[in-house]
Amino acid sequence: MTDAIDWISRSGAKPKGRRPDFLGNTNEERMLSMLMALVAEVSVVRERLDTVERLLEAKGTISRADIEGYAPDLETGKERNRIIREYLARIMRPLQHELEATANPEPTIDEVVDELTH
Amino acid sequence: MSANDVPPPYTAVTRHDLFPEVKHDEAARFNFLANLNRYLAGDLGAGNKLAYEKRVLPAFRAEHGREPADRHEVRAAMNQDTWHRFWSAMKRNSMEMRQQNGRAAVLRQLDELDARARALNAGANTLQLDPSVQVPRYQTAVDIHCMPGSYYGEEREGDVSAGANYDSGLFATTGGALGALNDGGGQAVAAWSKSARPGWKPTRILDIGCTIGHNAVPLAQAYPDAEVVAIDVAAPALRYGHARAQSLGVKNIIFRQADAEDLSEFADASFDWVQTTMFLHELSASSLPRIIQEASRVLKPGGLMLHIEQPEYTDAMPLFEQFMRDWDAYNNNEPFWSAMHGLDMADVMASAGLPRDSQFTVGVKAVVDETIFPPAPSGDQEDYGRAAIWNAYGAWKPEGAAA
Ligand SMILES: C[S@@+](CC[C@H](N)C(=O)[O-])C[C@H]1O[C@@H](n2cnc3c(N)ncnc32)[C@H](O)[C@@H]1O
Numbered sequence: 396m397t398d399a400i401d402w403i404s405r406s407g408a409k410p411k412g413r414r415p416d417f418l419g420n421t422n423e424e425r426m427l428s429m430l431m432a433l434v435a436e437v438s439v440v441r442e443r444l445d446t447v448e449r450l451l452e453a454k455g456t457i458s459r460a461d462i463e464g465y466a467p468d469l470e471t472g473k474e475r476n477r478i479i480r481e482y483l484a485r486i487m488r489p490l491q492h493e494l495e496a497t498a499n500p501e502p503t504i505d506e507v508v509d510e511l512t513h
Numbered sequence: 514m515s516a517n518d519v520p521p522p523y524t525a526v527t528r529h530d531l532f533p534e535v536k537h538d539e540a541a542r543f544n545f546l547a548n549l550n551r552y553l554a555g556d557l558g559a560g561n562k563l564a565y566e567k568r569v570l571p572a573f574r575a576e577h578g579r580e581p582a583d584r585h586e587v588r589a590a591m592n593q594d595t596w597h598r599f600w601s602a603m604k605r606n607s608m609e610m611r612q613q614n615g616r617a618a619v620l621r622q623l624d625e626l627d628a629r630a631r632a633l634n635a636g637a638n639t640l641q642l643d644p645s646v647q648v649p650r651y652q653t654a655v656d657i658h659c660m661p662g663s664y665y666g667e668e669r670e671g672d673v674s675a676g677a678n679y680d681s682g683l684f685a686t687t688g689g690a691l692g693a694l695n696d697g698g699g700q701a702v703a704a705w706s707k708s709a710r711p712g713w714k715p716t717r718i719l720d721i722g723c724t725i726g727h728n729a730v731p732l733a734q735a736y737p738d739a740e741v742v743a744i745d746v747a748a749p750a751l752r753y754g755h756a757r758a759q760s761l762g763v764k765n766i767i768f769r770q771a772d773a774e775d776l777s778e779f780a781d782a783s784f785d786w787v788q789t790t791m792f793l794h795e796l797s798a799s800s801l802p803r804i805i806q807e808a809s810r811v812l813k814p815g816g817l818m819l820h821i822e823q824p825e826y827t828d829a830m831p832l833f834e835q836f837m838r839d840w841d842a843y844n845n846n847e848p849f850w851s852a853m854h855g856l857d858m859a860d861v862m863a864s865a866g867l868p869r870d871s872q873f874t875v876g877v878k879a880v881v882d883e884t885i886f887p888p889a890p891s892g893d894q895e896d897y898g899r900a901a902i903w904n905a906y907g908a909w910k911p912e913g914a915a916a
Binding site for chain 1: 516519522524536538542545548549557559564598600602603605606613614616617622624654656661662668669844846884
């Protein structure tokens with residue numbers, strides 16, 4: 396460990412250069428950034444659990460050093476990345492639906508109700 | 514794209530002696546980010562084009578009664594669109610998260626990393642630092658690609674933090690497309706030169722803006738009898754790069770702190786090959802031609818000048834694609850990116866004494882171990898600005914040309 400500098404606070408240093416205004420609303424900007432960090436951390440916990448399961452399956456008992464030193468073979472690593480992709484697809488569902496709706500514009504449900512009623 | 518098309522795990526990268534030790538959760542965070550970047554570029558990237566075609570372009574036509582004239586008009590219009598804004602905010606966050614994760618891994622073990630670099634660098638006359646070299650304004654105006662401290666910043670005097678962070682995180686932004694040592698570009702250049710000029714034996718090669726030398730090492734290995742001079746203004750990157758090369762057993766590279774705008778320490782016609790890789794877009798309108806001029810001066814007649822960059826914007830490239838390729842300029846602190854890709858490199862090189870009939874361009878794709886590192890998605894799935902597919906702008910300096 397490096398003691399001379401506060402590596403936790405320095406890790407998150409702000410890069411020089413004014414940040415663009417993406418969302419037009421400061422609170423939404425804050426919430427999205429925090430949400431994305433949280434989404435990443437859930438993925439990290441999920442992967443750690445996967446590591447524990449695999450190690451337990453293979454060895455019956457494990458140490459924390461086993462977890463830190465774990466390096467999946469290529470196929471296992473890709474299997475874990477497929478889990479992340481699937482996880483992302485669940486998180487991103489609202490955006491993906493919007494994308495599909497943009498590709499194929501649809502009538503509102505009121506319009507469909509009208510059509511089928513009259 | 515198939516459901517199985519995912520990047521390799523972070524742990525597939527080669528951990529040379531100087532590579533930061535990466536904990537389980539840090540690797541998992543990089544895995545997440547590599548997948549997130551792919552998801553944003555691939556699965557969701559299509560939404561930008563749809564937003565443009567279905568909403569933004571029709572609204573533009575209705576308002577102005579004409580087509581957008583250039584990529585800047587496309588950008589101004591797209592920046593009104595909530596989909597694109599949200600997508601951009603997510604992408605920016607992914608860049609910021611990558612930096613925090615890489616820096617956390619590096620800074621917590623900075624004592625060990627600095628000690629290892631010092632041991633590998635000790636007594637070598639191939640690391641030549643010069644504290645009098647000033648970092649130019651185009652490097653200090655903003656932290657390039659949101660990398661806190663940029664290439665030249667130090668967390669404490671004499672450290673390697675910037676180099677180590679750069680090396681450890683390239684995987685996340687490229688999804689492994691640069692290969693196990695992030696050197697797929699350099700390997701591609703070496704393979705190209707071997708096939709373009711079989712039997713050629715360059716004796717002195719200048720790599721300008723080498724950063725951690727990851728793309729200079731494959732050239733040094735391809736031409737073991739050559740002396741490679743790799744220059745950069747950033748001392749922390751050079752310290753790390755030199756130690757990295759030593760740890761890989763590559764000794765024929767001099768890592769030297771120097772500003773490419775003034776190569777007066779090198780004689781006219783003193784290099785067989787002058788190389789830049791993903792360098793020119795981080796300069797400025799006034800320095801770029803000066804650097805090409807200097808590079809041409811130190812090049813021997815018959816020698817090779819080669820610049821690897823993303824494709825330049827030509828009239829043939831749709832404005833929407835130009836706009837997407839410009840994303841990093843405005844959202845990821847690459848302030849010269851847009852202007853550089855709008856330059857006609859052929860003109861710039863011709864003005865520097867490399868006439869058009871001596872020039873060529875060639876497409877270059879990262880050379881990686883494809884059993885582990887699949888090629889990066891291209892076409893509609895391409896992560897513009899990050900894909901490991903480049904254009905090389907080159908020239909063979911005419912024999913008998915004045916220096
Ligand atoms: C994008 S990086 C280049 C990456 C590297 N060549 C590669 O193969 O991936 C740009 C580098 O150029 C350096 N640089 C910028 N301006 C320079 C100058 N005038 N002279 C020398 N180096 C410079 C920066 O410090 C930084 O390390």
